[in-house]
Amino acid sequence: MTQIQISNISKKFGHHNVLQDVSLTLQPNTIYGLFGRNGAGKSTLLNIIANRIFPSGGAVEMDNQxxxxxxxxxxxxxxxxxxxxxxxxxxxxxxFKQTELCYGSFDWGLARKLAQKFDLKLDAKFGGLSTGYHSIVKLIIGLSVPVNFVFFDEPVLGLDANHRELFYQELLQTYEERPRTFLISTHLIEEIAHIVEHVFMIDKGKIVIDGETESIVANSYAVTGPKKTVEEYTAGLNVIGHNLLGGLQTSYVYGQLDDNRIIPDTVKLEHVDLQKLFVYLTNGGGKHVEG
Amino acid sequence: MLKGKVSRLVLYNFRESIIRLMWTFVWFIGITILLPNLFSLTINGLSNLRFNLASLDFTIVSVFFLFADAAIFKYDYFKWTIQNGISRHTAWWGKIGGTLLLTAVIVVIDIVETFARGEQLTNLFGLAGHSFGANVANVIQLYIAFLMVSVTGLVVGYMMALLSKRGKAVVIIGVPVVMIVALTYLARALVRARVDWNGVINFIKVVLGYSNQNGTVNLLNGSLIMIVWILVCLGISYLVSQKLRLRRD
Incomplete structure (x- = not known):
């Protein structure tokens, strides 16, 4: 099965290192999420994979070529x-016709159906559309082209809540009908957390998380309780951030807890969602942990 | 698969160029015939209307078009091809193929126009065609000459495609200004220096294979120079096209 292997990619713009030693593998038929703050290097990485810009170092390979x-x-x-x-x-x-010409085929049935659902007129000029409809046109093409790897960079830019929901539904449906790999780069983590099977988090040009969504969430904890007790319990763990409200502190931990430590009665342990994990990991306290 | 992609791209580029050429002709006819007639109609009424298509030089317009079509929208072409999964290499071949076909069409336009006027085919270098005694040689030479125009346009286009919007503006405004200033100084310097041009003229005559006896130039010499020019332009445009990358401007 076809896979994409990204090895030790780096990219410099002038003296600025946008990507540093990024390595990851895109397996067939998987939905990936690529999360990172503005300027973290997400778009640069996708542009390098799709050959739009060249890396300063490293390799992008498909089936070892x-x-x-x-x-x-x-x-x-x-x-x-x-x-x-x-x-x-x-x-x-x-x-759409040009896309068909270049890619050899195009799912016109799906494209027409989606155009109807999104209320997009096919005889409209691209330049006359709003930002949201620009995104819709590109989304429809992305879902209708006969490729095994589809990369969406901020796919819901300018889309209202209804259209965003419609896109997620259609994405899942088309994935079910014809499984292929999707890599979705977005800021709206909460919205796509339930869709994404595997997560890459990128911070300051480096991959800080590369793992299965379930395993990442299972390894993310919010430890809440009195400040002193929480600090004692989380000592030596991978604490990625904390909140202090009144006398109560919540410390966010990413990684394995110490099974030998007894959880104090005054401490509450919960799993953290992807969005919170992202916020704390990319706020400066992140450490690389394989999921 | 790749060959199929290149041929699809060649045909697509050719078709798009032909559509643009047709629109150029429409504008040309509009500006040179319809617009003057419209003025004439409003001033003189129906009496002075003239619709003489034969008086228009479509070949000149086509050659300008050849250069312009090769020179503009190269960055847009790169964006379009890379978005559609086409490498720079394949995109370049697609553009070259389209250019070769378009050039052939423009040669045909020139031939049709020439015969329609009852004239002889264009001889680019004096009586060279006469010395060859064959229209085929003229047509080949014409094709090479037109191709030279279009590949020169390609080099300009691909080089401009490397520049940002600001860079393009600087070049478009700056280059003519610099050229005018430089040429003015050069002209003044040459006038002051009182250069003997005979040496330069003799050198050009040798390069073009000028015969003092016949008063003609050798068709082959000129054609070879143009072919070398074409090959150099193709090489430069290929190398530059491989450097193209997406910009945020």
């Missing part, structure tokens, strides 16, 4: 990005 300037690899991936790559003067139907 370099994906850089490789038509076979490029024809098997699609990147929907924030930047509009289509001509403003072009009508939507023509954009």
């Amino acid at each position: 370099s994906a850089i300037e490789n038509d076979r690899a490029l024809a098997n991936m699609f990147l929907m990005s924030e930047i509009d790559m289509y001509s403003e003067r072009m009508k939507i139907e023509k954009i």
